[in-house]
Amino acid sequence: MQMVFGMNGWWKRLAAGSAVAALLVGWSGNARGFDLAANGAASGTDAVASGERYVLHLHHLHTGESLDVVYRVGNRYLPEAMDKLNYFLRDHRTNDVSHYDPKEFDLLHSVMAKLGKPNGVIDVVCGYRTPWSNNYLRTRGAVTGVAKNSQHMQARAIDIRVPGVETKTLRNVALSLRGGGVGYYPISQFVHVDVGPVRQWTFAGSGD
Ligand SMILES: [Zn+2]
Secondary structure, eight states: OHHHHHHHHHHHHHHHHHHHHHHSOTTTTOHHHHHHHHHHHHHTTHHHHHSOEEEEEEEETTTOOEEEEEEEETTEEOHHHHHHHHHHTSOTTTOOOOOOOHHHHHHHHHHHHHTTOTTOEEEEEEOOOOHHHHHHHHTSSSOOOOOTTOGGGGTOEEEEEOTTSOHHHHHHHHHHHTSSEEEEETTTTEEEEESSSSEEEEOOSSOO
C-alpha cells in the first residue's frame, strides 16, 4: 500500500516540483546548490556512478505526502532532489517554499544510520516556517516552546519522529552527532534537529 501511495505522490510532486522550479529564478538563492549543479555538469556522470547514494524516506504528518528520494551521490547534492525536498518541506500553513541547507538532510541521514534504520521512514512534524507561521505558533499560548528566531525560518531545522523509536532514544542519537541544535519535546513526542549552533533544550509542554 505504501508503494502505491508513494508512486501517486511521486507523480504529483513531479508536477508540483516543476512548477516550483519554474517560479524560482534558477538556483541563485542558494550558492552552494548552484555550484554543485555546475560541478556536476562539468564532471559528467563518472562521479555520480562511483559515489555513495544517500537516500531519505520521509512522510509529512500535516500534508500526508511521502517522499522517497536519493538526494546526494558521493559529494554531489542532486538539484532535482533538492527541489523535491524543498517543496515537500514547505510551510504547510502558507505553502511557501524555501531552500534548505543540504547539511540538514545529511544530519537526518546520519540519524537514521546511527539508529540502524538506513531505510526507515522519518515522520516530519514541521519543516520550513515563514516568519508568519513561526509567529503564529509562538504566540498562540503563554509558553509554546517556539523560538522567536527559529532555525525553521532559515530552512535549517526539521521536527521529526521515527516510528518504532522512543523519542528519548531519537533525542540521544541526535545529540551524539553534535550536528547542531537538538530540541526534545517528550509530550508531543518529537525531536527538533537543526544545523545551527550545537545546543540542546527540552520543552516539557505540548507544542511544536
Ligand atoms: Zn523545531
